[in-house]
Amino acid sequence: MLRDILMSVSKKMQIDFEGITSIIQHNGEKGTARENILEEYLKSYIPEKYSFSKGTIVDCKDVQSRQVDIIIHDKFLTPYLVDMDNTKIVPIESVYGVVEVKSTLTKEELRKCVKNIESVRKLEKKTISDFSFPTAGLVFAYDSDASLETVYKNLNEISADVEVDKRISCVCVLNKGIILPVEKNGMTNVSLLPSDNTIYGIFNNANDALLLFYLILTQILNSITIFPPDMVAYAQSTDILDTSFSIPADYVPDDGTISIMDKMVSISEIKNLRDYGTKFLSGKLRKEDFLEYAFETCIQNLLLVHKSLDLVPGNSTLDFFGVPINNKVIINAYKIFRRSGEITPNEKKIVDDLENLMYTIYDNHRGEMLKNNS
Template identity: 30%
Template sequence: METVNLKDIFSALSKQIKIDYDELASSIPHNGERGSGREEVVKELLREYLPQRFGVDSGFVIDIHGKLSRQADIIIYDRFIAPRFKILKNKYLYPCESVVAVGEVKSHMSKIELEDAIAKLKIVRELDRTGNGTNTARSGYHFGLESKLSPQNNNCDAIWTFIFCLDSPNLETVTKNLAESLKALERPKWPNLVCILNKGIISYRSNTGLVTDPREAISLYHSTEDEAEHALLKWFMLLCQDICNTHITVIDSINYLQSPHTKVRNHPLRR
């Protein structure tokens, strides 16, 4: 029986993405267009390899109260659980109940860029996936769970967040900058994973080893230099594993229609 080496496949893919990034950097002088190009490379990768139930796009995430995220570079959403709402030619609003992950894409992980990404992802984590406390956790499409969604306490109920970057200072420096940036935030608002394509990944360590849930963390974790070529593989596998376990829920359509300012008029029924 023939076998394949997944590490070799993703190592080759990492090299190809590096080539794509370098071509964009040299051929697109306008920073805004270059940023869009970086995002497209990552989105195409995710579309190619993620399970088909997931859609990948850019746009905005909204909750039942009408609260809105800032424009997100990467939105991964469940195609079958909720509609998306078109607001511009190629921009959509995604109900937070159907969104399983949001990511920010950077070319170089300076401290300023890191803090900008954390601030954007924090807003996503503050959106209300509970539907005012009424949404029931659901895994897949055929059954519901007994518990209510609780993103504050349960990683599976929260939108998974990540930062993807082409390059950075050494991982030790980025990890120290990350630790400093996280001090002012509650743990449920911390990003799950940082991937730096030419360096490695940064996440968390628990008593049992590498974890992506900051609630379980006893320290930050970063990979070693000799693992750099496999950073993309680790990022993708951890992302895919976690979003496949993320709880989703059907949106409360009536309350979404009332958000934020729809007037309601009642008329008595004749008996």
């Protein structure tokens, strides 16, 4: 029964199309007529959750597709960015597939279809769940100026420089047949989307073309799950809205983290470094307290930059008030200073020598620090 229904629809579709286009001379109006005919009939057989629109598709990086004839998108999960005069700008995350509709599919029209669908399938998806499915791209033609075999040859030729996963999913020529991806392994199973494991196959079924197109489109729609777009990402990545924010210092949580030099650092570490640094640069340190603050300030800075003290280059230096001090010397003295067990006289001399050097330099700049903090 379904086949009989769709065959009668196919015949009526061609009659309607021929009747409309015979009295419409303007190309733009002809195009609108053919798209409307296909859209109206598809709506009769596809669930209401799917919406059909005309317009452009955009991603969160503000990259836009070329204009496509029919956008099939989720009726309930699509935030329209623009909706004027029945032309919409739709976020790519809400789109199941697009259909290019042609009255006569010439090689040049096929080339436009390939480029238009590629522009859609190249868009980046950013959903609230970080999961997404590929968007399908189909071509529906009422006729072609060449045989289906020639259309097949042209499709492969034009698609040669297009990434496989950005290619057309289905080409239907209503009075001739369909071109679909077929799995290379066995070359018997139809695939919904082209991939490295598929090759296009020709289905010479002129009488059943509409039925097969409908079934393929339905299968594609049923196999795709739409996750809502991350609209905050749209705002942030395009700088359309200022989404910068601040948190008052008193409310910054100690267990929060921020990225510094590709390393996640806890707020408590930052506050600790700030407290030691503030005390160190106050100019008020006594010698007996000096190494504690000097080490914590220097070592924490090295950890922020290099992530590990073992990764600090042997020839790197600390600019200590204009005097270069080898970082490895500081690290070695720090490890001795922090050791819980006994240290040898030689080790004590290493720590004392560094303390005397750094404190002398510090003391020479004490007046300047006190003045800056007064």
